[in-house]
Every structure is written in C-alpha cells, then in structure tokens.
Amino acid sequence: MINKIHICGNYGSGKSSLAKNFSDYLDIPYHSLDDIKYRTKYYDLRPVDERITRIEEICNQQRWITEGTWSDYAERAFEKADLVVLIQLPIIVCDYNILKRHFSRREGERTTFLETIQLMKEARKYYKTSQPVSLKSHQYLIRKHNKNNIVIKKRKDINLLFFDLSIMKQISSR
Secondary structure (H helix, E strand, O other): OOOEEEEEEOOOOOHHHHHHHHHHHHOOOEEEHHHHHEEEOOOEEOOHHHHHHHHHHHHOOOOEEEEOOOOOOOHHHHHHOOEEEEEOOOHHHHHHHHHHHHHHOOOOOOOOHHHHHHHHHHHHHOOOOOOOOOHHHHHHHHHHOOOOEEEEOOHHHHHHHHHHHHHHHHHHOO
C-alpha cells in the first residue's frame, strides 16, 4: 500500500489541491512545504536547519503526504516517499491557477498583484533552469532515489490517478 506520497511541480500546478484530495480520499495527513518554509506565509522564513528537522519529523511518520515546489530542503521527502507525483502542466494552466488563487483569496491573505506577476515569472523558469525549484531538479531527485513516480501532464491524468488509487484501495482492503 502507498502510505507516503510526495507531490511536486511548478507554482500553480495544483499540488495543494491534489494533496488535499489525496488526504481526504486516502485518510492520510498532508503537509505543505510552504507551511514548513515560512513562519508567516510568504514573509517570515524559517532557518533551513529547522525546515530540514520538520521534514525529517514528517518522514519518520508511518503515513504522510507532502507537497511543494521546494527540493533544496525537502530531499528527504523524495527519498522516503513510496510514490512521487510530478505535476508537469502547461505554463498557461499554471498562470491561470496563480491568477485565480490571487483573486480568490481574502484581502488579508492576498499577495500584491505585483507579487503575483513575479510568481508567474518564476513559474516560467521552472521548465528552463536547474535551480532547486525546477523540473530538472525534481526529475534528478526522482532518479537519484529510484522512486516510483507518476507524471501528470494534463488535468484528466488526475482523474485516472484517482481511479488507480481506488483500485489499489479496494485490493488492499480485501
């Protein structure tokens, strides 16, 4: 049975939504790497050693889902996962999701529009660079730790993934 899942991908690719849905469906707690990186979301950074300690605590649990773009302090999640889900949606979909998220947040939770545009610029770099937040970095860690992985390139792939999980859940409950 799959008890440890790490979900990675670009900004705005739907990692958080997928993690929440997996968490509800499989009854496994999920953890956002953003919540680990920031004391106050997007403003007050935790020290790297504290982030690594938090990731280690999560990875020592029997069941978990982690999600996020960060790979520089989250390598342990790649290493310990039973399954890594790499979301690789087109940039136009990520842009749409980033804008939608900006306008759907309440006033106190919303980043400025300039910060939203900057995030969209960063999302474009995901497919072109080798920095810790990049497709190349995520693919490298999947290969390095020889992980079972699923690559999602279209939204309909998510429905297929839930169908596969449903079958696995039925088999394991017998």
